[in-house]
Amino acid sequence: MKLRLDKKDFHSFLRGLMVHYELFAPVQLGEGVSVYKKIGDPSEVALLPSNPQKPAKEVFFPQSETMFRYGKVGVQTEVTSTEKVERKRILLGPRPCDLKAVSLLDSVFAGKDYRDVYYVNKRNATTVIGMACDQPLSTCFCSSMDGGPFFREGSDLFLIDLGEAYLVEVLTEKGKAIETNEFLKEADTNDLELAREIEQKATKKAETSLSLEGIEGRLDRMVESPFWDQVGEKCIGCRICTYLCPTCHCFDIVDEDLNGKGERVRHWDSCLSSLYSQETSGHNPRPTNRERTRQRLMHKFNYFPKNVGRIACVGCGRCVLYCPADSDIRETIKEIQKFKCQSSNAK
């Protein structure tokens, strides 16, 4: 079902949705930084041509999340979990890359082993209005990561910016619930033709020559390669890549306590942090940047594929855009793909 939403009706459309749903969408904080937040008024929504800085994972897996509160009562402790069935919500504006990342995170948090109630409750409550990427950046490489600027995986409704209006594709049962909104009209053949053109242009622009063929096997044989010394030396350990990466999911758990009452909170963490795996004895299995950068890359292109069958990178390019040391994961992959591992001095 293909519908059309005129941009002049956009705020009214959102206002109509907000009667039944909480709305999460990108907003602009000063200085060009945009993040996903819960919306109070539709005028806050900032659907810009580029991807928001912070990825959509934050809506399901917040940066800081209280898991439960506790209070000591004599020798016992009363524990109150914060898990709840969430109010219905809409996630508006994530690009195909961020959405693909969310479905990768589903296999971590919403798989059959130990379902993460906090994540699952939010996921179940959410209808996704995804957005096509009509102006991919030069740092984008989603097409090399089994994705593309118009991939619809993970969207319940899919928006394509036609200029004066959005083309709205209704893709799932959840999406159908929104179909009846009074501002959605039927799209005409011009709209469909324009959308097709935009899709073709964007897909062409996003083509890259980066190949992942055989990378898992190659990495298996490269574990002890001096290649990682180079990668590790360039990295300054600022961890911005893990912070902005839509598929990174490492977290820390801490108790925040005041006089016997407090909360157990989980926070985003980074495997690139020097203390990340340090044990109480002082022993650290990953003592230098060499081991830690190796861990991150192996996790994305070897360990996660071994466990789940998919590459854990979506080609959003945020790490490329924001790394202060100018590390480019595409260059790193290219170097890995040149590796002919017969002996340790083959490069």
Add this chain to the structure above:
Amino acid sequence: MNNPYLSIPMMVKKAYTETTDRMLRTLELIFQKEEDKKAFGFIPGQFCELSLFGKGEAPLGIASSPTENGSLKFTINRAGRVTTALHHIEEGEEIGVRGPLGNGYPINLFKGHNLLVVGGGFAFTTLRSLIAYLLEPQNRSGVKEVTLIYGARMPGLLLYKKELQEWSERDDMKVVVTVDVGDQNWKGKVGLVPNVLEETAPSSEDTYAVVCGPPVMIRFTLPKLKALQFPDERIYTSLERRMKCGIGKCGRCNIGHLYVCKDGPVFSLEQLNKLPREG
């Protein structure tokens, strides 16, 4: 939906120091709710995250056998913030327990074969669970010959002395207890565990080996096992890593694509050889 981050309350029934250096303390915990007691079933080798609200959690191997009535024993090495707090907790106080976690020892593989258990220092905790379980009357005929070689640096650092004494008196298992350095009261063997293993020379035929100990002991024990013809797929060990969630989500404890908390902590040498060498 079950929340895997929530613990069950357990009360400290008994707490006592095991070793003369006062670094190891055993806690015996009992369930506070009947439904928790009924639902908790585990196999030797599994661990729990012990939760001290306000301090944090620590992953600890279960030292008691699953057949020990409605209580769980943990032996805690005082090393950091949470374990120090666990050393100060009093009888009658309550703590949170999350578990059982991890994969446990492959008892089904051991059935019908001989078992060699080699332990060192305070890594002996889950080995106590394994041996106590296999020696139960209903389980004893499951495995054939059982040999235990256990050593500590000094007599005062040996764990579970009462059990060691009982096991030594059995005629259906061989027990060799050794210390690196004896004292004036020590009448038993003196020698490093790898050397005592070599001397004892248990047969590797139809035998599984379980080895747990400090890294230095493992490093010297593995070549001795190899020399005795134990193949990699019949040598098992239990690993440790810094952990937080304990359920394979926070990403912290992996070795290669396996998580020590979820796919381990028990691994065969054959499995470990295929993983990247990390720490």
